Structure formats: structure tokens, C-alpha cells
Amino acid sequence: MTTPKPPADLKTAGRALWRSVLADLELDEHETALLRAACRTTDRLEDLAAAMEGAPLTVTNSRGDEVASPLLVEHRNQAQSLAKTLASLRLPSGLAADGELVRPQRRGAARAAYGIRGAVS
Template identity: 45%
Template sequence: MSAPAAPRGLGTAGRRLWKAVVEEFDLTEQELALLRQAARTADLCDRLQAVVDEEGPMVAAKDDGTRAHPALVELRQQRITLARLLVALRVPIGEDEEPARTQRRGIRGVYRGAA
């Protein structure tokens, strides 16, 4: 079976992520939907990082001080989102993990319904 084509409009980071995942794993439709969002989020992180690189991490504040650049704050949030999407896909991180996907597990932690 051939790897699914990347969604239109992806940037470099999104295409790189898409290719790395679909060449390694056979994904269900639900997993492909997560991967689409992860690839778009990776592109957004790249665009936000470019803004921070160009304008710096701090901006002037109304009280003559400085504060974190809004793009830096959003970049942090998007990185968290990307990490969560990748965890939901169960993509192994690092060389020590087996390339085979792990078993499916139910929701755990504070999100689990009362027993």
C-alpha cells in the first residue's frame, strides 16, 4: 500500500513530519486526521519561530518595560499542542524505542471518568 499524499499547502516542517510518519507507519483515518493537524501545527511553529528570530523574544511594554513577544507566547502553546498530537499518534521518539507501534490504551489520568 502506498503512503498517503501530504495535504496541500504544507510547508517544509509539515511535509517533513508527514513523510517521516507515513513512511514508517500504516495509519488509520483517525490517525491521519491527527497527523494532518500535527503537520499544520509544525508549520505554524516554524512561522512563529521566524517571527521571534526576526523581532526578538521581548517587546516594549506600555509601562516602559518589556514583555514576552506575543509570537513567543503562541509558539510555546503551539509546541505543547504539537507534542500532544504526536503523543496521541503514539509516534516513538528517540532511537531506543522499537519502531513497532505500541498497543492502544484508554484515556488515563485526570481525564478518565469516575470509576
């Protein structure tokens, strides 16, 4: 199996994630789109980390209050986004005894608060 080439716009960290995921897995198109988003977010996190290098963790806002640096806030937001995107991919955590890939359990829709249309409650 040949690993698909990473998108041209990815940087070092994004390319590394791309290659590590696709080294052993074949993804469907919707999963590839999620991986592409995760790789771009990984690159963004690296850019933010570089921008924060040596920068203060707090800044003074227009009212004179000391608040978290916007870079720090954005880094946290991007990290949360990456975690959610990777969780959506449901990447396998290894092999089961039968040789099948072990993926995290699906949650959400089946356990949602919504009922089945037309069902009597």
C-alpha cells in the same frame, strides 16, 4: 505500500513530518487527522521561528511593562500543542523482540478519577 500524498496546504516542514510518519506506518482515519493537525502546527512553528529571527524576545506593553514577545508566547503555545498532538498519535518507538511495534503506554481514561457508571464504590 504507497505513502499517501501530503495535504496540498502543507509547507516544507509539515510535508517532511507527513512523509516521515507515513513512510513506514499505516494510520487509521482518526490518526491521519491528528497527523494532519501536527503537520500544520509544525508549519506554524516554522513561520513563527522565521518571524522571530532577529526580533527582540521582549516588548513593551501598553502600560510600559517589558513582557515576553507575543511571537515567543505563541511559539511556546504551538510547541506545546504539537507535543500533545504527537503524544496522542502514540507513534511507535521501534520494534519489540516479536516484531510488533512498540507504542507508548495508553494512559488517561482507565486511570481517570471517574468511576464506572452503575458500579458500587
